[in-house]
Amino acid sequence: MADFDFDLFVIGGGSGGVRAARKAAETGIRVAIAEDDRFGGTCVIRGCVPKKLFVYAAQFAEAFEDCAGYGWSVDGAAFDWPTLRTNKDTEIGRLEAAYRAGLARVGVALFQDRAVLDGPHTIRLLNQDRQVSAERILIATGGRANRHRALNGHEHCLTSKEAFDLDRLPQSIVIEGGGYIAVEFAGIFNGLGVDTTILYRGREILQRFDMDLRRLLHAEYENKGIAIRCRDIFTRIDKQPDGRLTGTLASGDVIEADAVMLAVGRIPNTENLGLETVGVETGPTGAIIVDDYSQTNIDHIWAIGDVTDRMQLTPVAIHEAMCFVATLYHGRPTRPDYENVPTAVFSQPEIGTVGLSEDEALRRFANLDIYASAFRPMKNTLAHRSERMLVKLVVDADSDRVLGAHVLGPGAGEMAQLLGIAVKMGASKADFDATMAVHPTAAEELVTFAEPTRRIRGGETR
Numbered sequence: 001m002a003d004f005d006f007d008l009f010v011i012g013g014g015s016g017g018v019r020a021a022r023k024a025a026e027t028g029i030r031v032a033i034a035e036d037d038r039f040g041g042t043c044v045i046r047g048c049v050p051k052k053l054f055v056y057a058a059q060f061a062e063a064f065e066d067c068a069g070y071g072w073s074v075d076g077a078a079f080d081w082p083t084l085r086t087n088k089d090t091e092i093g094r095l096e097a098a099y100r101a102g103l104a105r106v107g108v109a110l111f112q113d114r115a116v117l118d119g120p121h122t123i124r125l126l127n128q129d130r131q132v133s134a135e136r137i138l139i140a141t142g143g144r145a146n147r148h149r150a151l152n153g154h155e156h157c158l159t160s161k162e163a164f165d166l167d168r169l170p171q172s173i174v175i176e177g178g179g180y181i182a183v184e185f186a187g188i189f190n191g192l193g194v195d196t197t198i199l200y201r202g203r204e205i206l207q208r209f210d211m212d213l214r215r216l217l218h219a220e221y222e223n224k225g226i227a228i229r230c231r232d233i234f235t236r237i238d239k240q241p242d243g244r245l246t247g248t249l250a251s252g253d254v255i256e257a258d259a260v261m262l263a264v265g266r267i268p269n270t271e272n273l274g275l276e277t278v279g280v281e282t283g284p285t286g287a288i289i290v291d292d293y294s295q296t297n298i299d300h301i302w303a304i305g306d307v308t309d310r311m312q313l314t315p316v317a318i319h320e321a322m323c324f325v326a327t328l329y330h331g332r333p334t335r336p337d338y339e340n341v342p343t344a345v346f347s348q349p350e351i352g353t354v355g356l357s358e359d360e361a362l363r364r365f366a367n368l369d370i371y372a373s374a375f376r377p378m379k380n381t382l383a384h385r386s387e388r389m390l391v392k393l394v395v396d397a398d399s400d401r402v403l404g405a406h407v408l409g410p411g412a413g414e415m416a417q418l419l420g421i422a423v424k425m426g427a428s429k430a431d432f433d434a435t436m437a438v439h440p441t442a443a444e445e446l447v448t449f450a451e452p453t454r455r456i457r458g459g460e461t462r
Protein backbone atom coordinates (compact mmCIF):
# COMPACT_ATOMS: atom_id res chain seq x y z
CA MET A 1 0.00 0.00 0.00
CA ALA A 2 1.28 3.50 -0.84
CA ASP A 3 2.72 5.48 2.04
CA PHE A 4 0.77 8.73 2.41
CA ASP A 5 1.53 11.71 4.67
CA PHE A 6 -2.07 11.64 5.94
CA ASP A 7 -5.00 9.26 5.94
CA LEU A 8 -7.40 12.15 5.31
CA PHE A 9 -6.80 15.66 4.00
CA VAL A 10 -9.68 18.12 4.37
CA ILE A 11 -9.71 21.23 2.16
CA GLY A 12 -11.68 24.02 3.82
CA GLY A 13 -12.01 24.85 7.52
CA GLY A 14 -15.70 25.84 7.64
CA SER A 15 -18.66 24.16 9.33
CA GLY A 16 -18.42 20.91 7.37
CA GLY A 17 -14.63 20.61 7.05
CA VAL A 18 -13.86 21.30 10.71
CA ARG A 19 -16.44 18.81 11.95
CA ALA A 20 -15.26 16.09 9.56
CA ALA A 21 -11.58 16.63 10.42
CA ARG A 22 -12.22 16.58 14.17
CA LYS A 23 -14.50 13.54 14.19
CA ALA A 24 -12.25 11.60 11.80
CA ALA A 25 -9.16 12.36 13.94
CA GLU A 26 -11.00 11.07 17.01
CA THR A 27 -11.01 7.63 15.39
CA GLY A 28 -7.20 7.62 15.53
CA ILE A 29 -6.37 8.28 11.88
CA ARG A 30 -3.90 10.95 10.68
CA VAL A 31 -5.87 14.01 9.56
CA ALA A 32 -4.84 17.38 8.11
CA ILE A 33 -6.95 20.40 7.25
CA ALA A 34 -6.16 23.49 5.16
CA GLU A 35 -7.96 26.82 5.43
CA ASP A 36 -6.93 29.76 3.29
CA ASP A 37 -8.84 32.42 5.22
CA ARG A 38 -10.11 31.96 8.78
CA PHE A 39 -11.07 28.73 10.56
CA GLY A 40 -14.81 28.70 11.20
CA GLY A 41 -15.66 29.49 7.58
CA THR A 42 -18.71 31.32 6.32
CA CYS A 43 -20.96 30.56 9.28
CA VAL A 44 -18.66 31.83 12.00
CA ILE A 45 -16.76 34.57 10.21
CA ARG A 46 -19.23 36.10 7.75
CA GLY A 47 -22.55 34.27 8.02
CA CYS A 48 -24.86 32.88 10.70
CA VAL A 49 -23.00 34.10 13.78
CA PRO A 50 -22.24 37.76 12.97
CA LYS A 51 -25.64 37.97 11.26
CA LYS A 52 -27.48 36.84 14.40
CA LEU A 53 -25.45 39.26 16.54
CA PHE A 54 -26.49 42.07 14.19
CA VAL A 55 -30.13 40.94 14.38
CA TYR A 56 -29.98 41.24 18.18
CA ALA A 57 -28.50 44.73 17.78
CA ALA A 58 -31.27 45.76 15.39
CA GLN A 59 -34.03 44.46 17.70
CA PHE A 60 -33.17 47.02 20.38
CA ALA A 61 -34.70 49.81 18.28
CA GLU A 62 -38.21 48.36 18.68
CA ALA A 63 -37.55 47.27 22.27
CA PHE A 64 -36.84 50.92 23.14
CA GLU A 65 -40.07 51.99 21.41
CA ASP A 66 -42.12 49.26 23.08
CA CYS A 67 -40.87 49.77 26.59
CA ALA A 68 -42.86 52.99 27.12
CA GLY A 69 -46.15 51.05 27.22
CA TYR A 70 -44.67 48.95 30.02
CA GLY A 71 -43.78 52.02 32.05
CA TRP A 72 -40.13 52.32 31.10
CA SER A 73 -38.45 55.33 29.63
CA VAL A 74 -35.04 55.18 28.05
CA ASP A 75 -33.85 58.65 27.36
CA GLY A 76 -31.04 59.37 24.98
CA ALA A 77 -30.73 55.85 23.57
CA ALA A 78 -28.14 55.98 20.81
CA PHE A 79 -26.51 53.43 18.55
CA ASP A 80 -22.80 53.25 17.77
CA TRP A 81 -21.88 51.10 14.75
CA PRO A 82 -18.11 50.86 15.46
CA THR A 83 -18.87 49.45 18.93
CA LEU A 84 -21.08 46.73 17.47
CA ARG A 85 -18.55 45.91 14.75
CA THR A 86 -15.63 45.71 17.19
CA ASN A 87 -17.54 43.56 19.68
CA LYS A 88 -18.67 41.27 16.87
CA ASP A 89 -15.04 40.91 15.74
CA THR A 90 -13.96 40.01 19.27
CA GLU A 91 -16.63 37.31 19.50
CA ILE A 92 -15.83 35.71 16.14
CA GLY A 93 -12.12 35.85 17.06
CA ARG A 94 -12.96 33.88 20.19
CA LEU A 95 -14.93 31.32 18.20
CA GLU A 96 -12.20 30.99 15.58
CA ALA A 97 -9.65 30.28 18.32
CA ALA A 98 -11.99 27.66 19.80
CA TYR A 99 -12.27 25.95 16.40
CA ARG A 100 -8.48 25.84 16.03
CA ALA A 101 -8.01 24.57 19.57
CA GLY A 102 -10.65 21.84 19.07
CA LEU A 103 -8.82 20.58 16.00
CA ALA A 104 -5.38 20.72 17.58
CA ARG A 105 -6.63 18.90 20.70
CA VAL A 106 -7.43 15.76 18.70
CA GLY A 107 -4.18 15.93 16.75
CA VAL A 108 -5.36 17.38 13.42
CA ALA A 109 -2.51 19.03 11.48
CA LEU A 110 -3.59 22.60 10.67
CA PHE A 111 -2.40 24.35 7.53
CA GLN A 112 -3.18 28.04 7.20
CA ASP A 113 -2.95 27.92 3.44
CA ARG A 114 -4.79 27.59 0.18
CA ALA A 115 -4.85 23.94 -0.89
CA VAL A 116 -5.39 22.67 -4.43
CA LEU A 117 -5.45 19.19 -5.89
CA ASP A 118 -2.19 18.43 -7.62
CA GLY A 119 -2.61 14.79 -8.47
CA PRO A 120 -4.88 11.88 -7.53
CA HIS A 121 -3.55 11.74 -3.97
CA THR A 122 -1.50 14.93 -3.74
CA ILE A 123 -2.40 18.38 -2.48
CA ARG A 124 -0.38 21.51 -3.07
CA LEU A 125 -0.25 24.12 -0.33
CA LEU A 126 0.18 27.25 -2.38
CA ASN A 127 1.72 29.75 0.04
CA GLN A 128 4.18 27.28 1.48
CA ASP A 129 4.77 25.83 -1.97
CA ARG A 130 4.68 22.41 -0.41
CA GLN A 131 3.11 19.16 -1.54
CA VAL A 132 1.52 16.61 0.78
CA SER A 133 -0.19 13.32 0.06
CA ALA A 134 -3.29 11.70 1.51
CA GLU A 135 -5.10 8.42 1.09
CA ARG A 136 -8.46 10.23 1.01
CA ILE A 137 -9.38 13.84 0.32
CA LEU A 138 -12.49 15.66 1.51
CA ILE A 139 -13.43 18.89 -0.27
CA ALA A 140 -15.37 21.29 1.94
CA THR A 141 -14.54 24.63 0.34
CA GLY A 142 -18.04 26.13 0.70
CA GLY A 143 -19.31 28.98 -1.45
CA ARG A 144 -19.15 32.72 -1.83
CA ALA A 145 -21.59 35.52 -2.63
CA ASN A 146 -22.43 35.92 -6.31
CA ARG A 147 -20.99 39.31 -7.24
CA HIS A 148 -23.27 39.49 -10.28
CA ARG A 149 -20.38 40.40 -12.59
CA ALA A 150 -22.68 40.74 -15.57
CA LEU A 151 -24.28 43.79 -13.95
CA ASN A 152 -22.79 47.02 -15.18
CA GLY A 153 -21.47 48.78 -12.07
CA HIS A 154 -21.43 45.68 -9.83
CA GLU A 155 -18.03 46.82 -8.52
CA HIS A 156 -19.75 49.63 -6.60
CA CYS A 157 -21.91 47.16 -4.69
CA LEU A 158 -21.52 45.26 -1.44
CA THR A 159 -22.28 41.65 -0.74
CA SER A 160 -23.04 40.12 2.66
CA LYS A 161 -19.27 39.63 3.13
CA GLU A 162 -18.49 43.36 3.08
CA ALA A 163 -21.70 44.33 4.85
CA PHE A 164 -20.34 42.91 8.13
CA ASP A 165 -17.33 45.22 8.14
CA LEU A 166 -18.52 48.59 6.81
CA ASP A 167 -16.51 51.59 8.02
CA ARG A 168 -19.77 53.39 8.66
CA LEU A 169 -23.46 52.67 8.21
CA PRO A 170 -25.00 54.12 5.04
CA GLN A 171 -28.05 56.35 5.41
CA SER A 172 -29.85 54.39 2.74
CA ILE A 173 -29.40 51.00 1.08
CA VAL A 174 -31.03 48.98 -1.67
CA ILE A 175 -30.66 45.21 -1.30
CA GLU A 176 -31.16 43.24 -4.48
CA GLY A 177 -32.45 39.72 -3.80
CA GLY A 178 -35.42 38.08 -2.15
CA GLY A 179 -33.80 35.14 -0.37
CA TYR A 180 -33.24 34.83 3.35
CA ILE A 181 -29.93 36.70 3.32
CA ALA A 182 -31.50 39.73 1.59
CA VAL A 183 -34.50 39.67 3.91
CA GLU A 184 -32.41 39.30 7.07
CA PHE A 185 -30.07 42.13 6.13
CA ALA A 186 -33.05 44.34 5.30
CA GLY A 187 -34.32 43.80 8.86
CA ILE A 188 -30.87 44.51 10.28
CA PHE A 189 -30.27 47.71 8.32
CA ASN A 190 -33.79 48.97 8.96
CA GLY A 191 -33.48 48.29 12.69
CA LEU A 192 -30.20 50.18 12.78
CA GLY A 193 -31.88 53.22 11.24
CA VAL A 194 -30.91 52.82 7.58
CA ASP A 195 -33.54 53.72 4.97
CA THR A 196 -33.91 50.26 3.37
CA THR A 197 -35.34 48.96 0.08
CA ILE A 198 -35.56 45.37 -1.15
CA LEU A 199 -35.51 44.87 -4.89
CA TYR A 200 -36.52 41.41 -6.04
CA ARG A 201 -37.16 39.97 -9.48
CA GLY A 202 -39.73 37.40 -8.25
CA ARG A 203 -43.37 37.98 -7.41
CA GLU A 204 -42.91 37.68 -3.64
CA ILE A 205 -39.93 37.59 -1.27
CA LEU A 206 -38.70 34.29 0.21
CA GLN A 207 -39.43 31.88 -2.60
CA ARG A 208 -40.06 28.29 -1.41
CA PHE A 209 -41.40 29.38 2.00
CA ASP A 210 -45.12 29.16 2.73
CA MET A 211 -46.98 31.91 0.85
CA ASP A 212 -48.98 33.05 3.91
CA LEU A 213 -45.73 33.72 5.76
CA ARG A 214 -44.21 35.47 2.77
CA ARG A 215 -47.20 37.79 2.36
CA LEU A 216 -47.45 38.64 6.05
CA LEU A 217 -43.71 39.31 6.39
CA HIS A 218 -43.92 41.52 3.30
CA ALA A 219 -46.76 43.50 4.90
CA GLU A 220 -44.99 43.79 8.26
CA TYR A 221 -41.74 44.90 6.60
CA GLU A 222 -43.65 47.64 4.76
CA ASN A 223 -45.28 48.67 8.06
CA LYS A 224 -41.80 49.14 9.46
CA GLY A 225 -40.87 51.37 6.54
CA ILE A 226 -38.90 48.87 4.44
CA ALA A 227 -39.78 49.45 0.78
CA ILE A 228 -40.20 46.24 -1.26
CA ARG A 229 -40.18 46.31 -5.05
CA CYS A 230 -40.91 42.93 -6.62
CA ARG A 231 -40.70 41.93 -10.30
CA ASP A 232 -37.85 44.32 -11.04
CA ILE A 233 -34.03 44.16 -11.26
CA PHE A 234 -31.07 46.47 -11.64
CA THR A 235 -29.80 46.88 -15.16
CA ARG A 236 -26.91 49.16 -14.18
CA ILE A 237 -25.42 50.94 -11.18
CA ASP A 238 -23.62 54.27 -11.52
CA LYS A 239 -21.54 56.07 -8.97
CA GLN A 240 -22.16 59.82 -8.65
CA PRO A 241 -19.35 62.31 -7.95
CA ASP A 242 -20.62 62.60 -4.35
CA GLY A 243 -20.25 58.83 -3.90
CA ARG A 244 -23.97 58.06 -3.94
CA LEU A 245 -25.18 55.29 -6.21
CA THR A 246 -27.85 55.48 -8.88
CA GLY A 247 -29.46 52.21 -9.86
CA THR A 248 -31.36 51.92 -13.11
CA LEU A 249 -34.08 49.27 -13.09
CA ALA A 250 -35.48 47.11 -15.87
CA SER A 251 -38.79 48.91 -15.42
CA GLY A 252 -37.02 52.17 -16.34
CA ASP A 253 -37.23 53.59 -12.81
CA VAL A 254 -34.15 54.93 -11.11
CA ILE A 255 -33.32 54.51 -7.41
CA GLU A 256 -30.68 56.45 -5.52
CA ALA A 257 -29.02 55.18 -2.37
CA ASP A 258 -25.79 55.45 -0.40
CA ALA A 259 -25.17 51.74 -0.83
CA VAL A 260 -26.35 48.78 -2.89
CA MET A 261 -26.01 45.24 -1.60
CA LEU A 262 -26.26 42.24 -3.91
CA ALA A 263 -27.76 39.13 -2.31
CA VAL A 264 -28.44 37.19 -5.47
CA GLY A 265 -27.27 33.72 -4.58
CA ARG A 266 -24.04 31.95 -3.80
CA ILE A 267 -21.42 30.29 -5.99
CA PRO A 268 -19.59 27.06 -5.02
CA ASN A 269 -15.83 27.52 -4.45
CA THR A 270 -14.53 25.11 -7.08
CA GLU A 271 -12.54 27.39 -9.38
CA ASN A 272 -8.76 26.84 -9.52
CA LEU A 273 -9.05 23.97 -7.09
CA GLY A 274 -7.35 21.48 -9.43
CA LEU A 275 -10.54 19.46 -9.90
CA GLU A 276 -9.87 19.08 -13.60
CA THR A 277 -6.35 17.77 -12.83
CA VAL A 278 -7.86 14.71 -11.18
CA GLY A 279 -11.15 14.63 -13.12
CA VAL A 280 -13.61 15.48 -10.33
CA GLU A 281 -16.96 16.22 -11.97
CA THR A 282 -18.89 19.41 -11.38
CA GLY A 283 -22.41 20.44 -12.42
CA PRO A 284 -23.61 23.47 -14.40
CA THR A 285 -23.28 25.86 -11.42
CA GLY A 286 -19.78 24.61 -10.60
CA ALA A 287 -20.97 22.54 -7.63
CA ILE A 288 -19.19 19.23 -7.10
CA ILE A 289 -21.39 16.29 -8.07
CA VAL A 290 -21.61 13.66 -5.34
CA ASP A 291 -23.61 10.50 -4.76
CA ASP A 292 -25.98 9.85 -1.86
CA TYR A 293 -22.99 9.33 0.45
CA SER A 294 -21.08 12.50 -0.61
CA GLN A 295 -18.59 10.56 -2.75
CA THR A 296 -17.44 12.20 -6.00
CA ASN A 297 -16.87 10.29 -9.23
CA ILE A 298 -13.29 9.70 -7.99
CA ASP A 299 -13.33 6.88 -5.42
CA HIS A 300 -11.10 8.41 -2.76
CA ILE A 301 -12.34 12.03 -3.11
CA TRP A 302 -15.43 13.18 -1.24
CA ALA A 303 -17.21 16.52 -0.92
CA ILE A 304 -19.61 17.99 1.63
CA GLY A 305 -21.34 21.27 2.44
CA ASP A 306 -22.11 24.27 0.27
CA VAL A 307 -19.57 23.26 -2.39
CA THR A 308 -21.99 20.47 -3.33
CA ASP A 309 -24.99 22.87 -3.37
CA ARG A 310 -27.43 20.44 -1.80
CA MET A 311 -28.91 22.45 1.06
CA GLN A 312 -26.93 25.53 2.07
CA LEU A 313 -27.24 25.43 5.85
CA THR A 314 -24.64 24.97 8.57
CA PRO A 315 -26.38 22.06 10.35
CA VAL A 316 -26.69 20.30 6.99
CA ALA A 317 -22.93 20.69 6.28
CA ILE A 318 -22.22 19.33 9.78
CA HIS A 319 -24.65 16.44 9.28
CA GLU A 320 -22.99 15.57 5.96
CA ALA A 321 -19.62 15.61 7.77
CA MET A 322 -20.93 13.22 10.44
CA CYS A 323 -22.36 10.89 7.77
CA PHE A 324 -19.01 10.96 5.93
CA VAL A 325 -17.12 9.95 9.09
CA ALA A 326 -19.69 7.26 9.97
CA THR A 327 -19.48 5.82 6.45
CA LEU A 328 -15.70 5.76 6.13
CA TYR A 329 -14.31 5.48 9.62
CA HIS A 330 -17.02 3.77 11.67
CA GLY A 331 -18.02 1.19 9.06
CA ARG A 332 -21.63 2.45 9.04
CA PRO A 333 -22.61 3.63 5.56
CA THR A 334 -24.87 6.61 6.29
CA ARG A 335 -26.69 8.84 3.82
CA PRO A 336 -27.44 12.42 4.78
CA ASP A 337 -31.16 12.86 5.44
CA TYR A 338 -32.75 15.97 3.91
CA GLU A 339 -36.38 15.26 4.91
CA ASN A 340 -38.11 17.78 7.14
CA VAL A 341 -35.13 20.01 7.85
CA PRO A 342 -36.30 22.77 10.20
CA THR A 343 -35.03 26.22 9.39
CA ALA A 344 -35.35 29.85 10.42
CA VAL A 345 -35.21 33.23 8.76
CA PHE A 346 -33.99 35.84 11.21
CA SER A 347 -36.17 38.54 9.80
CA GLN A 348 -38.03 40.84 12.19
CA PRO A 349 -40.49 39.26 12.96
CA GLU A 350 -38.67 35.99 12.41
CA ILE A 351 -39.74 32.85 10.60
CA GLY A 352 -39.47 29.27 11.82
CA THR A 353 -40.58 26.48 9.57
CA VAL A 354 -40.38 22.74 8.99
CA GLY A 355 -41.86 20.47 6.36
CA LEU A 356 -44.00 21.29 3.37
CA SER A 357 -45.43 24.67 2.50
CA GLU A 358 -49.10 24.63 1.50
CA ASP A 359 -48.14 24.91 -2.19
CA GLU A 360 -45.64 22.03 -2.00
CA ALA A 361 -48.14 19.90 -0.10
CA LEU A 362 -50.77 20.61 -2.77
CA ARG A 363 -48.44 19.21 -5.42
CA ARG A 364 -48.00 15.96 -3.51
CA PHE A 365 -51.26 15.36 -1.59
CA ALA A 366 -54.85 15.49 -2.83
CA ASN A 367 -56.62 16.40 0.39
CA LEU A 368 -55.32 18.93 2.86
CA ASP A 369 -56.61 20.62 5.99
CA ILE A 370 -55.06 24.00 6.62
CA TYR A 371 -55.06 25.47 10.12
CA ALA A 372 -53.90 29.06 10.29
CA SER A 373 -54.21 31.83 12.79
CA ALA A 374 -52.90 35.40 12.52
CA PHE A 375 -53.03 37.42 15.71
CA ARG A 376 -51.28 40.14 17.68
CA PRO A 377 -48.89 38.55 20.19
CA MET A 378 -49.57 39.57 23.78
CA LYS A 379 -46.31 41.50 24.14
CA ASN A 380 -47.45 43.88 21.41
CA THR A 381 -50.64 44.89 23.26
CA LEU A 382 -49.23 47.23 25.91
CA ALA A 383 -46.56 48.25 23.43
CA HIS A 384 -49.35 49.43 21.08
CA ARG A 385 -47.56 47.66 18.25
CA SER A 386 -49.84 46.41 15.48
CA GLU A 387 -47.44 43.71 14.30
CA ARG A 388 -49.14 40.34 13.85
CA MET A 389 -47.95 36.78 14.24
CA LEU A 390 -48.88 33.79 12.08
CA VAL A 391 -49.09 30.15 13.10
CA LYS A 392 -49.99 27.56 10.48
CA LEU A 393 -50.24 23.80 10.14
CA VAL A 394 -50.55 21.96 6.84
CA VAL A 395 -52.18 18.57 7.47
CA ASP A 396 -52.76 15.60 5.17
CA ALA A 397 -56.53 15.15 5.57
CA ASP A 398 -56.34 11.44 4.67
CA SER A 399 -53.69 10.35 7.20
CA ASP A 400 -54.03 13.26 9.65
CA ARG A 401 -50.21 13.68 9.48
CA VAL A 402 -48.78 17.17 9.97
CA LEU A 403 -46.86 17.83 6.76
CA GLY A 404 -45.70 21.33 7.57
CA ALA A 405 -45.58 23.71 10.52
CA HIS A 406 -44.91 27.38 9.92
CA VAL A 407 -44.55 30.29 12.32
CA LEU A 408 -43.92 33.99 11.78
CA GLY A 409 -43.35 35.92 14.97
CA PRO A 410 -41.16 36.29 18.04
CA GLY A 411 -39.34 33.08 18.95
CA ALA A 412 -40.29 31.35 15.69
CA GLY A 413 -36.75 30.08 15.10
CA GLU A 414 -36.64 28.46 18.54
CA MET A 415 -40.12 26.95 17.97
CA ALA A 416 -39.02 25.47 14.64
CA GLN A 417 -36.37 23.39 16.38
CA LEU A 418 -38.99 21.66 18.55
CA LEU A 419 -41.65 21.50 15.84
CA GLY A 420 -38.95 19.80 13.79
CA ILE A 421 -38.87 16.88 16.23
CA ALA A 422 -42.65 16.42 16.08
CA VAL A 423 -42.88 16.65 12.29
CA LYS A 424 -39.82 14.44 11.81
CA MET A 425 -41.43 11.80 14.05
CA GLY A 426 -44.53 11.89 11.84
CA ALA A 427 -46.81 13.53 14.41
CA SER A 428 -50.49 13.72 13.50
CA LYS A 429 -52.85 16.62 14.08
CA ALA A 430 -54.38 14.43 16.82
CA ASP A 431 -50.93 14.28 18.51
CA PHE A 432 -50.75 18.07 18.45
CA ASP A 433 -54.29 18.24 19.90
CA ALA A 434 -53.39 15.74 22.64
CA THR A 435 -50.53 17.96 23.77
CA MET A 436 -51.35 20.29 26.66
CA ALA A 437 -50.99 23.97 25.85
CA VAL A 438 -48.38 26.12 27.58
CA HIS A 439 -50.25 29.21 28.65
CA PRO A 440 -49.93 32.08 28.03
CA THR A 441 -47.70 31.66 25.00
CA ALA A 442 -48.04 32.27 21.30
CA ALA A 443 -46.98 28.68 20.59
CA GLU A 444 -50.11 27.33 22.30
CA GLU A 445 -51.97 28.21 19.10
CA LEU A 446 -50.23 25.18 17.57
CA VAL A 447 -52.06 22.75 19.84
CA THR A 448 -55.42 24.50 20.15
CA PHE A 449 -56.65 24.63 16.55
CA ALA A 450 -60.22 23.32 16.44
CA GLU A 451 -61.63 23.50 12.90
CA PRO A 452 -59.54 23.80 9.75
CA THR A 453 -59.36 27.29 8.32
CA ARG A 454 -59.58 25.72 4.89
CA ARG A 455 -60.29 22.22 3.56
CA ILE A 456 -58.69 21.42 0.22
CA ARG A 457 -60.13 18.38 -1.53
CA GLY A 458 -58.69 17.03 -4.79
CA GLY A 459 -56.82 20.30 -5.26
CA GLU A 460 -60.03 22.35 -4.81
CA THR A 461 -60.31 24.84 -1.96
CA ARG A 462 -63.57 24.72 0.01
Ligand SMILES: Cc1cc2nc3c(=O)[nH]c(=O)nc-3n(C[C@H](O)[C@H](O)[C@H](O)COP(=O)(O)OP(=O)(O)OC[C@H]3O[C@@H](n4cnc5c(N)ncnc54)[C@H](O)[C@@H]3O)c2cc1C
Binds near residue numbers: 011043141142305314
Ligand atom coordinates in the same frame (compact mmCIF):
# COMPACT_ATOMS: atom_id res chain seq x y z
C1 LIG B 1 -24.87 35.93 5.36
C2 LIG B 1 -25.09 34.47 5.61
C3 LIG B 1 -25.90 34.07 6.63
C4 LIG B 1 -26.12 32.73 6.88
N1 LIG B 1 -26.95 32.38 7.90
C5 LIG B 1 -27.18 31.07 8.16
C6 LIG B 1 -28.02 30.70 9.23
O1 LIG B 1 -28.58 31.53 9.94
N2 LIG B 1 -28.21 29.37 9.46
C7 LIG B 1 -27.60 28.41 8.69
O2 LIG B 1 -27.78 27.22 8.95
N3 LIG B 1 -26.80 28.74 7.65
C8 LIG B 1 -26.57 30.05 7.38
N4 LIG B 1 -25.74 30.40 6.34
C9 LIG B 1 -25.16 29.33 5.50
C10 LIG B 1 -23.93 28.68 6.17
O3 LIG B 1 -23.01 29.68 6.52
C11 LIG B 1 -23.29 27.69 5.21
O4 LIG B 1 -24.27 26.77 4.78
C12 LIG B 1 -22.15 26.92 5.88
O5 LIG B 1 -21.16 27.79 6.34
C13 LIG B 1 -21.55 25.91 4.88
O6 LIG B 1 -20.44 25.28 5.47
P1 LIG B 1 -19.28 24.68 4.54
O7 LIG B 1 -18.35 23.97 5.47
O8 LIG B 1 -19.85 23.95 3.42
O9 LIG B 1 -18.55 25.94 3.90
P2 LIG B 1 -17.93 27.26 4.53
O10 LIG B 1 -18.40 27.51 5.91
O11 LIG B 1 -18.12 28.31 3.51
O12 LIG B 1 -16.38 26.91 4.67
C14 LIG B 1 -15.56 26.71 3.54
C15 LIG B 1 -14.15 27.15 3.91
O13 LIG B 1 -13.26 26.69 2.92
C16 LIG B 1 -12.25 27.68 2.73
N5 LIG B 1 -11.63 27.43 1.43
C17 LIG B 1 -12.20 27.61 0.21
N6 LIG B 1 -11.34 27.21 -0.74
C18 LIG B 1 -10.21 26.78 -0.10
C19 LIG B 1 -8.97 26.23 -0.54
N7 LIG B 1 -8.71 26.02 -1.84
N8 LIG B 1 -8.05 25.90 0.39
C20 LIG B 1 -8.28 26.10 1.72
N9 LIG B 1 -9.44 26.59 2.18
C21 LIG B 1 -10.39 26.92 1.28
C22 LIG B 1 -13.01 28.99 2.84
O14 LIG B 1 -12.15 30.05 3.19
C23 LIG B 1 -14.01 28.67 3.96
O15 LIG B 1 -13.50 29.04 5.23
C24 LIG B 1 -25.48 31.74 6.08
C25 LIG B 1 -24.64 32.14 5.03
C26 LIG B 1 -24.44 33.48 4.80
C27 LIG B 1 -23.54 33.90 3.68
